[in-house]
Amino acid sequence: MFGFKNLGNNDTRSGFGVGLVEVASKNKNIVALCADLTGSLKMNDFKNKFPDRFFQIGIAEANMIGIAAGMTIGEKIPYTGTFANFSTGRVYDQIRQSVAYSDKNVKICASHAGITLGEDGATHQILEDIGLMKMLPGMVVINPCDFNQTKAATIEISKYHGPVYLRFGRPKVPNFIPKNQKFEIGKGIKLVEGNEVTIVCTGHLVWHALESADFLKKKGILAEVINIHTIKPLDEEIILKSLLKTGCIVCAEEHNTIGGLGESIASLIVRNKLAPMEFVGVNDQFGESGKPSDLMKKYGLSTESIIEKCYKVLKRK
């Protein structure tokens, strides 16, 4: 599919776990904090390899964020790990004051983001976290799409000085980004060249966007697929450039359409050149229990939805 091959299903959280160990073996200042979810966050290898640099905080996320902020004083680079819901909404004020407003070099690493956490239901899923984090001045927001990209992002953020929200997930999904692809914060990646419709996608929806483009190609429609892994700062150039060519755009993300990547793009379009746009995302709803694949389908986060929105936006051109 456009030169991309599924190298085998894997979870993005494992990409984080592997990346964390790799970057920590090179940089002694990296420390990791976890709020009683070491296994779920795939932080066990880090804990075993660097026991002195691993901090088990217990079920106390507010304290974890504060401790992480404090540890930056003395040049540590803390990576905090818990579910996305408990990494953001639960500790918003701690992140806002002790991390973002205080300009602290904390990496907030959040697994089980979106709806694909599955059976645990809406208390543990979160579809608002991108919005919460991107609103904080100075916060970098990254949502990688597969194992390889998550691993690369985990390593790359250590080189950036400042607060970062790194969002990844639980299910095993196709791993297709080339292993050695360079990860650049704030730089989108054109995965497929096309000239009729632009599909901007992030996270788990990227593979589905490729499938959609493949389907459309067979129908004679050339879609351009752009992977935006960094939601903030947004790579405006790559999106506007594509839009000049295609004249319409679909954004696909595993997030509430309110506050998500799509909203950032809509704002970009309004400020530059108006073009029809459609959103693939959750429509201002909480999730529910179920198998990840069933939930993705029910909430319109599927290849079929992307294709449908592409047809719709093409008609509006």
Added chain:
Amino acid sequence: MTSIQKLVFQVRRDIVRMVHANNSGHPGGSLGCTEFFVVLFFDIMKRKKEFNMNGYDEDLFFLSNGHISPVFYSVLARAGYFPIKELSTFRKINSRLQGHPTTHEGLPGVRIASGSLGQGLSVAIGAALSKKLNDDKNIVYSLHGDGELQEGQNWEAIMYAAANKVDNLICTIDNNNKQIDGDLKDVLDLGNIESKFQSFGWFTINLDDGNNLDEVRKAIQTAKENCFNGKPVVIIMKTIMGNGVNYMMGSHKWHGVAPNDEELEIALNQNPETLNDY
């Protein structure tokens, strides 16, 4: 008059003048903690002349109850972190001296933003852990309001520090028994603060008169002697809100209210200019 006593008078003057100049700010808690700040910064802490965010090889201080920024700013300025005349910019537009302390404007001496209550102890613990990782044997100090202990994050932090033997940390509670809505016991009674800390596993020190310079010095010295002993240390410091300005003393009404012109004059008359006013 000793240089420390002189500083106390001058810091009190700074506090009431700063708050008066804007008709905003928090004089009550600031005045109550003046002796503590002066002793800590001028008698106790190992400090480097040049401010460095990472604070290697020196003691660190974190203010959790950020609303008492007037005393913090005055002491930082008098300790040489920034020009004393900058105190005149307090709470004004384009100032580094925000209503509540922040690192965001680059004010030397401040290492964390505070104001939204209950976050400072976690931060201080983090800095103390960082010191341990860096094999830096200096001490991390923090100050908190007693009403602030109503915030749950404190108890997460108190539990963590004891369980993990964060023993390079001296946390002081400003126990003036007052908060915005009135007496602590009427708003939300904290019960026995000392026994709570003890039951969590802290080494506790009672400071019965936190407005007495010798008592403050003695309490912090005792706290220092008990560091690196497997337990975090807390000083429960009884103070009088508004101390040093007679009409403010002991009343929660002066938590966040500025004196008017006449009240300022009275306050200044009670606190002679010992060093130069800003």
